[in-house]
Amino acid sequence: MTRYILRRLIAMPFLVLGIVTLAFLLTTVTKGDPLTAIVSDRQMNNPEVVAAAKAKWGLDRSLPERYAIYVGNLFQGDMGTSFITRRPVAQDVLHRLPATMELVIAAMIVGATIGISLGVLAAYFHNTAIDHASRLFALFGSSVPVFWLGLALLYVFSVQWGVLPGPGRLDARAVAPPTVTGFMTIDTLLAGEFRLFLDAVWHLILPAFVLGWAVAGTISRLVRANMLEILSREFILTARAKGAGEFRVVVGHALRNTMVPTLTVIGYSFAYLLTGAVLTETIFSWPGMGSYAVDAARGLDFPAIIGVTIVGGVVFLLTNLLTDIAYVVANPRVRLG
Structure with a gap:
């Protein structure tokens, strides 16, 4: 290793x-x-x-x-100076990256939770209404454009019903806490502002769900396909014959064996979300790397464009490395070449 x-x-x-x-x-x-x-x-x-x-x-x-x-x-750590902001690109990137990381981590939690849950239910209730609804959700999530889904949910939940806040990381009247980590949810807790923490979490729900929707569809299809195969194997029949409960059989045996290939998809999906959050950040006015890249492209800010590309590439390479390591840890039978 x-x-x-x-x-x-x-x-x-x-x-x-x-x-x-x-x-x-x-x-x-x-x-x-x-x-x-x-x-x-x-x-x-x-x-x-x-x-x-x-x-x-x-x-x-x-x-x-x-x-x-x-x-x-x-x-020497110098990515040049931005044509638009007139600040070092490295400084701009370090300022914007935590917002994107916070959004992507939340989206990955939402996507993985929904995807794994739906995949398990679809496989366990094979060829039933639950299975068909799960596959329809996966198809819808993979087919609907992010910009359409984001605008539609923003209009329904924020404008029409008013149950969720609009764009931004905090309410427009709120005063942001001192920046320590760049993660708004963490910085609000470090500042002892529990009301601002709830506000930050509330603003995170819609963009995280929109960004994690497509990932949830991909994960649910993968988990369903692997669960159908594993549930028919002999060790599952043996576990049931020994009197193991259905929850232990499904979660402790079948799902545990399904998580090995699922880890790979989750890792690559994380890298994809990190470099592909442009539309979501633009729709929800999220001050992250995606919106920074859009502004740089519009203004032909070449140093900023190159800087964003470098950071995205490095993050993608590191994510792939961590995914491969997690795959080996989860499945010791794999031999590293």
Whole structure:
């Protein structure tokens, strides 16, 4: 296990370098001019202002030279300066990442809980109304676009019924607690503001459900398929013949064996949600990495775009590593190659 982890960690910088190279090259082939995010429309016709802006931001250098400078700065922890915010990209990313992590963790808890529960019920009540309803839910969750579902639920539960709050992480009149971890739910508890904690959890329900919906459908289909196979095996019949209760048979034996492949799907789904929360964050005005990436793309903020890509790639690689480790721990029969 130790050798396997070390090999993966040694290979990770080279993979990150490949991600950096690809992201850097993609920003150079776009038709947009990054100067539009730096120089005002009135000054674009002024050659002196344009030349000064190019020299300040290094846009007057050749592509290999810019790439070498960027990689050299990256090794020192410098991702460049955002064209729009005029702040270091690393600072912006560290400020935005906890909000996305909080949303994704909540969405993963919602998706995994609903998906596993529905998958178990669908397999146990095979070919019944519960099974058909579970499969319909999985199909609906995987097919409905996130932006449509988010807008629809926001309109129904927030605008029409008023049972859940609107966009944002807190009520518009609330004063945010001092930032310690960046997780609003944790920071409110650390500040002793239990009312703000409930408000933060209340604002987290809708976006977490929307983001975890598709994951729940995928997990429920996987759990159902594996549970149907495991429930027909001989050791399940033996457990029932020995007088084990149905709950112990289903949860203690069948579901436990189903969780090995399910862990892999949950791990990859977590990485997918972390890098694909753009629409959800935009709809619910969630100040995370997704909305930051949207603003960067709209403003042709190339340093911010590359920075978001790098962080997303690193998180994806780390998630894959942790998923593989969890898979081996859950199933000791697997041998690491």
